[in-house]
Amino acid sequence: xxxxxxxxxxxxxxxxxxxxxxxxxxxxxxxxxxxxxxxxxxxxxxxxxxxxxxxxxxxxxxxxxxxxxxxxxxxxxxxxxxxxxxxxxxxxxxxxxxxxxxxxxxxxxxxxxxxxxxxxxxxxxxxxxxxxxxxxxxxxxxxxxxxxxxxxxxxxxxxxxxxxxxxxxxxxxxxxxxxxxxxxxxxxxxxxxxxxxxxxxxxxxxxxxxxxxxxxxxxxxxxxxxxxxxxxxxxxxxxxxxxxxxxxxxxxxxxxxxxxxxxxxxxxxxxxxxxxxxxxxxxxxxxxxxxxxxxxxxxxxxxxxxxxxxxxxxxxxxxxxxxxxxxxxxxxxxxxxxxxxxxxxxxxxxxxxxxxxxxxxxxxxxxxxxxxxxxxxxxxxxxxxxxxxxxxxxxxxxxxxxxxxxxxxxxxxxxxxxxxxxxxxxxxxxxxxxxxxxxxxxxxxxxxxxxxxxxxxxxxxxxxxxxxxxxxxxxxxxxxxxxxxxxxxxxxxxxxxxxxxxxxxxxxxxxxxxxxxxxxxxxxxxxxxxxxxxxxxxxxxxxxxxxx
Numbered sequence: 404x405x406x407x408x409x410x411x412x413x414x415x416x417x418x419x420x421x422x423x424x425x426x427x428x429x430x431x432x433x434x435x436x437x438x439x440x441x442x443x444x445x446x447x448x449x450x451x452x453x454x455x456x457x458x459x460x461x462x463x464x465x466x467x468x469x470x471x472x473x474x475x476x477x478x479x480x481x482x483x484x485x486x487x488x489x490x491x492x493x494x495x496x497x498x499x500x501x502x503x504x505x506x507x508x509x510x511x512x513x514x515x516x517x518x519x520x521x522x523x524x525x526x527x528x529x530x531x532x533x534x535x536x537x538x539x540x541x542x543x544x545x546x547x548x549x550x551x552x553x554x555x556x557x558x559x560x561x562x563x564x565x566x567x568x569x570x571x572x573x574x575x576x577x578x579x580x581x582x583x584x585x586x587x588x589x590x591x592x593x594x595x596x597x598x599x600x601x602x603x604x605x606x607x608x609x610x611x612x613x614x615x616x617x618x619x620x621x622x623x624x625x626x627x628x629x630x631x632x633x634x635x636x637x638x639x640x641x642x643x644x645x646x647x648x649x650x651x652x653x654x655x656x657x658x659x660x661x662x663x664x665x666x667x668x669x670x671x672x673x674x675x676x677x678x679x680x681x682x683x684x685x686x687x688x689x690x691x692x693x694x695x696x697x698x699x700x701x702x703x704x705x706x707x708x709x710x711x712x713x714x715x716x717x718x719x720x721x722x723x724x725x726x727x728x729x730x731x732x733x734x735x736x737x738x739x740x741x742x743x744x745x746x747x748x749x750x751x752x753x754x755x756x757x758x759x760x761x762x763x764x765x766x767x768x769x770x771x772x773x774x775x776x777x778x779x780x781x782x783x784x785x786x787x788x789x790x791x792x793x794x795x796x797x798x799x800x801x802x803x804x805x806x807x808x809x810x811x812x813x814x815x816x817x818x819x820x821x822x823x824x825x826x827x828x829x830x831x832x833x834x835x836x837x838x839x840x841x842x843x844x845x846x847x848x849x850x851x852x853x854x855x856x857x858x859x860x861x862x863x864x865x866x867x868x869x870x871x872x873x874x875x876x877x878x879x880x881x882x883x884x885x886x887x888x889x890x891x892x893x894x895x896x897x898x899x900x901x902x903x904x905x906x907x908x909x910x911x912x913x914x915x916x917x918x919x920x921x922x923x924x925x926x927x928x929x930x931x932x933x934x935x936x937x938x939x940x941x942x943x944x945x946x947x948x949x950x951x
Contacts, residue, residue, distance in 0.1 A: 412950050416440040419950075423484040424587065427947045430455060438951045452489060452947065459490050469506040474517055476502055480576075481520060484586060489945035491580040496902040499580065499854060503573045505834045508558050508809035510573075514566035515608040522572055523591030525565075527612060528625050534632040546637040547588035547865055550574045551629075553596050553622070554611070555648040559781030559812035562648075564598025565611025570646050574668070574857075582858030582909035583942040584865055594629065596622050619651070626655060630663055639927075641864050641872065643668060643857070649703030653750050664864070666872040670708030672853035672860075675877035675884075677709050677777065677804060678716055680851050680898040682885040684775065684802045684829045687893045693722055695730065695802075698771055700764060700786070700814065701779035702735040705806075707750050709777065716878050728753050732771050738762035768793045775802035778814030782807070786815035791823035799827065806833035806851055817848035831898050849898035856880050859909040863916035866941045868927035879919045883912040906942075913938045 412425055419439055420426055427435075429450040436442045459479065466472045476498075480487040491498045500506060510517065530537055554567030571591035578584040597614040598604065604613055616622070633640050641664040644655060656667045666672075685691055697713065699706045710731045717727035733740040733754045740751055741758040761767050768776070768790065776794060778786055786805055794801035801824060805814035817836045820828040826841055831849035839846045860880050864872065887900045887908050900908045914935040921930045931937040 412439075412948075414439075416444060420444060423480065423482055423487075425948060425950065426483050427950075428455065428483050428486065430947055431950075435950050452486070455486055456489055456493060459486065469501050470509045470513075470517075472501050473506045473510050474519075477522075478519060481522070485945050485947050487945075488579055488586065488943075491576070492583075492906070492945055494903075495580060495905045499577065499852075499902065499905075500835050502576050502580070503854070504558070504852070505809040507569055507573045508560060511557050511563055511566050511569040512560065514563075514569050515603075515606060515610045518608075518610060523568060523593065525568070525593050525595060526629065527595040528597070528617065528621070529612065531625050531628060534628050535636055538632055538636040541590060543587055543590070544637075545588055546590050546640050548575065548578065548584070548641050548643055548861060549590045549592050549633060549637075550643040550645050551592040551594050552644075552646045553594045553651075554598060555616075555646065555651060557646050558809055559807050560809070562598055562600045562616075564600055564603050565593055565595060565609060566603065567646055568593040568610075571643075574643070574645055577854045578858045578861050579943060581854045581905050582862040582913060583906060583944070584858060584862050585941070585943040588865075594626070596625065622651070623655070623658070630659055630665070634663055639868055641665065641861070641869070643861070645669065647704075649705075649707075650748060652704035653707060653748075660872070664869060664871055666857075666860070666877075667704070667708070668853055668857045670704050671712065671872075671874060671877045672857040673705045673779070673806070674709040674712035675856040675860075675881045676851045676853050676899075677806065678712055678878065678881035679855065679884040680804060680831050680849060681713070681775065681802070682882065683888055683893070683898040686885075686890070687829055687896075687898075688800050688802075690774075691720075692717055693720060693730075695774045696772065697731045697775045697777060698768065698773035699731070699733045699777045699779060701777075701781070701807075702733040702740055702751055702754070703779065705779040706733060706777070707754075709779065710754060712874055712877060712881075715874050716881070719875075719878065729756065732756065732758075732767070732773065734764055734767055739767050765789050765793050768797070772797050774798055775804065777804045777806065779806050780814060781812045782814065783812045784815065786820070788819070788823050791815065791820055791828065795824040795827055800829055801827060802829045804831050804851060806831075808833040810834045817846065821846050829896060829898070845895060847892070847895045847897045849896070850902075851899065855884050855899060855905070855908065855912070859883075859912035860916055862909065862913040862938060862941065863920060866913070866928075866937050867917050867920045867925070869920045869925045870927060871925050873923065873925075875923070876916050876919055880912050880916050883915040884908065887911060910935065910938050910942070 550571035552567050554564045557563040557567040575589040579586045597612045597616045603609040644667040659665045714727040740755040803820045817830050818839045820830040831851045835850050836848045918934045
């Protein structure tokens with residue numbers, strides 16, 4: 404396995420202590436103290452990494468909220484990167500919800516107020532014409548991934564502008580924490596094109612441009628410059644678009660997907676993890692994907708991306724694209740997408756079927772008779788008792804996927820889904836929920852969290868140096884994740900692998916995606932005989948570097 408052990412450093416004394424990628428805090432050996440001018444600058448003891456972790460756990464135990472724990476962990480990352488990742492990777496099920504969803508939503512809302520220091524790159528539209536030289540300011544010259552947002556649609560919270568920078572920071576932390584992608588080559592970025600959020604425009608502590616967002620033409624022109632600059636400055640880099648507005652997310656992905664190594668996690672990652680759940684739901688029911696009928700609540704980038712990937716999977720199984728699209732129905736703020744609607748975007752029209760217009764979701768359920776409902780609406784409580792009861796009337800095992808996040812935006816809770824369906828529902832959410840006990844049965848609600856998918860796809864891209872990212876990679880990742888759920892867990896309703904063993908899950912998923920990358924001719928390295936060994940050879944382990 405690869406580690407973050409390095410050759411001896413030229414840094415000494417306090418300069419070394421202020422480099423989080425090299426700092427060992429209380430773990431310097433006596434030889435390192437003497438050789439690197441550290442005597443007297445750190446406590447005169449050498450602690451093991453396990454003892455350091457014990458202290459971190461003690462300090463975390465004194466924090467009263469997950470937001471406080473998030474702030475503490477970010478501060479730890481700023482000082483000691485290795486200890487941060489050792490902490491997160493020691494108990495993924497405990498810490499991933501703290502460093503990312505659902506805690507990250509609260510952190511973004513207060514980002515300018517809890518800000519301690521810059522992390523990542525802030526690229527302002529005011530700097531157009533100078534993007535290449537700005538990218539060269541980044542200290543790492545072999546950047547492999549840039550996760551970039553314009554803050555246009557953060558989780559289910561809307562336009563947060565610069566406060567959305569917490570998202571790419573957190574997403575890239577999960578690359579490492581979940582799939583062991585080495586952190587040195589990861590760059591979070593906020594592309595600052597202003598905000599239309601009046602609260603932040605009037606907040607003296609807001610960290611972004613204090614002006615409204617530009618026209619679509621101006622924004623896309625600037626993103627063009629950014630994408631072109633990345634390919635020149637960081638030729639092995641993959642761009643991960645994150646939390647753009649739905650229309651921009653769809654159009655930017657289509658704009659660049661065949662020209663550069665790019666993907667959009669909101670579209671493809673969300674689709675991948677949901678597809679994995681759908682695959683396992685059919686295993687629980689004894690059916691196949693092609694036997695199901697799907698109704699989405701929400702027809703933005705996440706919903707359309709999910710529908711598109713689902714249809715691609717159905718085509719792979721032998722169905723025509725037209726027949727696949729006919730199995731998918733969508734419902735948005737203006738009602739059911741149907742053929743008489745004149746307010747639809749180009750990417751929504753394939754799912755606008757001939758049907759009586761309706762703005763009543765229960766009525767749509769009773770008419771269409773879906774086997775699965777998928778919530779990507781960001782409307783908390785949208786799956787009402789009437790909705791679940793209607794699904795239960797027409798299905799022996801209704802599939803209910805309440806995917807919106809943060810927690811307040813979930814379309815329904817697992818307790819509601821199980822109670823209102825008399826325990827018949829197959830349920831998953833986009834955020835974590837505790838097990839539910841009903842009538843002597845314990846249900847374990849699955850979390851359709853993208854971190855089962857995009858870090859594994861990223862590791863495969865990293866190991867193969869892939870030149871492009873395709874939808875088929877996310878379909879393969881979905882299938883790989885689904886295959887790693889033991890059938891005995893189906894009895895408790897669990898659609899996804901346990902998070903406690905997430906690294907092994909991601910390694911196996913990454914190996915399958917890497918094989919596909921080679922099969923597609925998209926790799927820039929020699930094909931190995933053992934795909935899993937290739938992935939493991941790139942795995943980052945959070946151990947301190949030897950400095951002398």
